[in-house]
Amino acid sequence: xxxxxxxxxxxxxxxxxxxxxxxxxxxxxxxxxxxxxxxxxxxxxxxxxxxxxxxxxxxxxxxxxxxxxxxxxxxxxxxxxxxxxxxxxxxxxxxxxxxxxxxxxxxxxxxxxxxxxxxxxxxxxxxxxxxxxxxxxxxxxxxxxxxxxxxxxxxxxxxxxxxxxxxxxxxxxxxxxxxxxxxxxxxxxxxxxxxxxxxxxxxxxxxxxxxxxxxxxxxxxxxxxxxxxxxxxxxxxxxxxxxxxxxxxxxxxxxxxxxxxxxxxxxxxxxxxxxxxxxxxxxxxxxxxxxxxxxxxxxxxxxxxxxxxxxxxxxxxxx
Numbered sequence: 238x239x240x241x242x243x244x245x246x247x248x249x250x251x252x253x254x255x256x257x258x259x260x261x262x263x264x265x266x267x268x269x270x271x272x273x274x275x276x277x278x279x280x281x282x283x284x285x286x287x288x289x290x291x292x293x294x295x296x297x298x299x300x301x302x303x304x305x306x307x308x309x310x311x312x313x314x315x316x317x318x319x320x321x322x323x324x325x326x327x328x329x330x331x332x333x334x335x336x337x338x339x340x341x342x343x344x345x346x347x348x349x350x351x352x353x354x355x356x357x358x359x360x361x362x363x364x365x366x367x368x369x370x371x372x373x374x375x376x377x378x379x380x381x382x383x384x385x386x387x388x389x390x391x392x393x394x395x396x397x398x399x400x401x402x403x404x405x406x407x408x409x410x411x412x413x414x415x416x417x418x419x420x421x422x423x424x425x426x427x428x429x430x431x432x433x434x435x436x437x438x439x440x441x442x443x444x445x446x447x448x449x450x451x452x453x454x455x456x457x458x459x460x461x462x463x464x465x466x467x468x469x470x471x472x473x474x475x476x477x478x479x480x481x482x483x484x485x486x487x488x489x490x491x492x493x494x495x496x497x498x499x500x501x502x503x504x505x506x507x508x509x510x511x512x513x514x515x516x517x518x519x520x521x522x523x524x525x526x527x528x529x530x531x532x533x534x535x536x537x538x539x540x541x542x543x544x545x546x547x548x549x550x551x552x553x554x555x556x
Contacts, residue, residue: 318413318417319413322399323395323396323398323399325373325374325392326392327385328373328392328396329374331372331379331381331385331389332372332375332379334372334379334380334381334385335372335375335377335379337379337381338353338369338379338380339353341353341354343360343362343365343367343380344367344380344381344382344385345360345363345365345367345382346360346365348360348361348362350367354367354369356369357369365383368380368382368385368386370386370389398427399427402416402427402431405431405435405457405460405461406431406434408457409434409435409438409453409454409457410438411431411434411438416431419433419434431461435454435461438450438454439451439454439455444491446488446489446490446491446493446495447488448481448486448487448488448489449486449488450488451481451486452478452481452482455477455478456474456478456507458474459471459510463510463514468514468517468518471510471514472511472515472532473532475507475510475511475514476511476529476532476533476536477532477536478504478507479503479507479508479511479533479552480533480541482502482503482507483501483503483543483547483548483551483552484496484501484542484543485497485498485499485500485501485502485542486500487500495540496540496541496542497542498542501543503552503555505555508552508555508556511556526549529549529552530545530546533545533548533549
């Protein structure tokens with residue numbers, strides 16, 4: 238298709254230049270040499286304009302051909318694991334749009350632009366808004382259409398979600414094989430699969446007395462709940478983490494005491510997240526205190542070295 242476009246443009250442009258030169262020769266032979274010279278100058282200018290436009294169209298055709306080939310290759314290939322969950326096929330397809338930026342070509346109509354844009358700009362020929370983005374794969378600037386930008390936003394949001402799941406798995410010793418085996422068995426949504434595996438890790442850490450690891454897994458569960466907008470669940474997990482931190486939890490083993498008052502601390506990040514979740518739940522001070530104490534009483538155990546009231550009083554100083 239693009240070869241036909243290029244050959245058609247070539248024939249029309251060449252014909253116009255030849256006709257202009259022939260007309261100039263005829264006029265010169267008729268005794269109007271001055272006018273003939275002007276026609277020759279006109280033919281040269283026409284040739285240069287055509288050459289510039291032809292170059293832009295040729296580059297655009299080449300880019301479009303590359304995009305088609307890339308898209309076909311991506312559709313033919315199927316990845317596995319995390320790559321299959323978020324393949325970034327559209328990001329790969331847009332690698333070719335870096336040439337639009339380098340050559341200052343409109344991604345809509347193929348018109349040669351006056352200069353290389355560094356921010357959003359309208360094409361003088363077609364009137365469409367051209368966007369300047371960075372391709373995450375090549376790290377190069379590219380010119381894209383608004384429609385391409387919208388599709389790329391969706392793909393990147395999905396990639397971010399998958400990367401979060403992948404990182405939480407890595408942080409908690411959950412292998413790629415474990416995740417996808419569980420996903421295959423249950424056919425649950427990705428976040429539900431991860432939640433089940435994290436719960437399993439909490440039980441494993443509890444049995445072995447690895448309470449700091451248990452605390453870390455609960456932190457991961459908070460991140461997952463928070464990302465889904467489940468703020469009540471997120472609040473409960475933060476309270477659990479604060480109760481563990483305040484009482485000085487450690488990897489004591491299954492037989493030793495799990496709390497040491499000397500290890501007591503309040504993590505600024507956790508306290509900060511508690512403030513954010515409080516705001517998301519739209520709690521006033523009295524509601525906040527009431528919900529914290531009720532939640533803390535549910536997770537309190539007799540081997541803790543600080544009471545719920547003691548934890549609350551110290552927490553208030555940190556907020």
